[in-house]
Structures are given as structure tokens and as C-alpha cells.
Amino acid sequence: MRFVADVMLGKLSRFLRMLGHDVLYFERAEDDFLIYTCKETARTLITKDRVLHKAARSLHLDSVLINSNYVREQLKELQRAKGLSFSKPTRCITCNGPLIKREKYEIERLVPDFVWHRNRDFWQCKTCGKVYWDGSHTKNFVRFLGFNPWEES
Numbered sequence: 550m551r552f553v554a555d556v557m558l559g560k561l562s563r564f565l566r567m568l569g570h571d572v573l574y575f576e577r578a579e580d581d582f583l584i585y586t587c588k589e590t591a592r593t594l595i596t597k598d599r600v601l602h603k604a605a606r607s608l609h610l611d612s613v614l615i616n617s618n619y620v621r622e623q624l625k626e627l628q629r630a631k632g633l634s635f636s637k638p639t640r641c642i643t644c645n646g647p648l649i650k651r652e653k654y655e656i657e658r659l660v661p662d663f664v665w666h667r668n669r670d671f672w673q674c675k676t677c678g679k680v681y682w683d684g685s686h687t688k689n690f691v692r693f694l695g696f697n698p699w700e701e702s
């Protein structure tokens with residue numbers, strides 16, 4: 550899904566990107582700007598701010614009010630509200646730029662040696678250049694969530 554997250558939901562934004570969603574997040578943004586962005590890009594607002602949520606609703610924008618302060622709970626709230634599906638990341642966790650598949654040889658000088666030797670599949674952010682692989686950060690994320698969102702069942 551495509552979201553705009555308010556300034557209090559930076560961590561949730563990164564989680565959602567890990568799970569394959571497209572999330573715009575700004576470290577500083579006025580309410581008007583967030584509402585404008587939702588409207589212009591046809592995205593769902595996710596916010597912890599009741600006033601902002603109401604304002605968005607009154608303009609007939611899709612908005613989900615998040616209550617919990619804990620990212621795992623926030624994810625569940627959003628899942629209940631929107632029936633989220635999970636897929637592997639297609640967006641940069643840091644900047645939301647699109648990820649593109651890279652050949653192993655193209656990445657050789659961009660990651661530490663042991664990473665390069667141990668992994669086969671690499672992706673790179675088209676916007677900021679950050680390199681991703683199916684490695685420890687995926688495993689840590691699965692451990693943190695307490696389940697594997699990408700498991701085929």
C-alpha cells in the first residue's frame with residue numbers, strides 16, 4: 550500500500566518499507582503539508598495525532614489513527630484497519646527510493662568483503678545508493694517481530 554506517515558511514526562515507516570510498502574515520511578512536516586501530500590498522491594495517512602486524523606477524514610481522505618507507542622502494536626493496528634499484506638522490501642528502508650536488483654559483480658566494492666562473499670542476491674536504492682541483501686538485518690527484523698512475515702504458508 551501507499552502511505553504518508555506523520556512525524557511520530559518514523560520507526561513504523563521503516564518497518565512498513567521492510568514489508569514491501571511505499572511510505573512517505575518527513576522528519577518535519579506541517580499538518581497541511583501532510584494532508585496536501587495525501588490528497589495529491591492518493592495515499593493513506595497514518596498518524597498518532599487525533600486532530601490531524603479528524604482533519605483528514607473531514608476532507609474524505611483515507612486515514613488511520615494509530616494509538617500504540619510500540620511499533621509491533623502499531624503494525625497490528627494498521628493490519629486490523631487495512632488488512633495489510635507483507636512482501637519483501639521494494640523500497641529503500643531509509644529514503645523510500647525504489648530498489649533495483651544488482652548483479653553480484655556490480656556490488657563488490659560497495660559492501661564489506663564478508664558480506665559480498667556470503668550473499669548472492671543484492672539490491673540497491675536508486676535514490677540514495679544504499680545496498681541491501683538478504684542477511685542479518687532481515688533476520689534481526691524477523692526476530693524482533695516474533696514471526697516471519699515472508700514465510701510461505
Ligand SMILES: [Zn+2]
Nearest residue numbers: 641644674677
Ligand atoms: Zn535510499
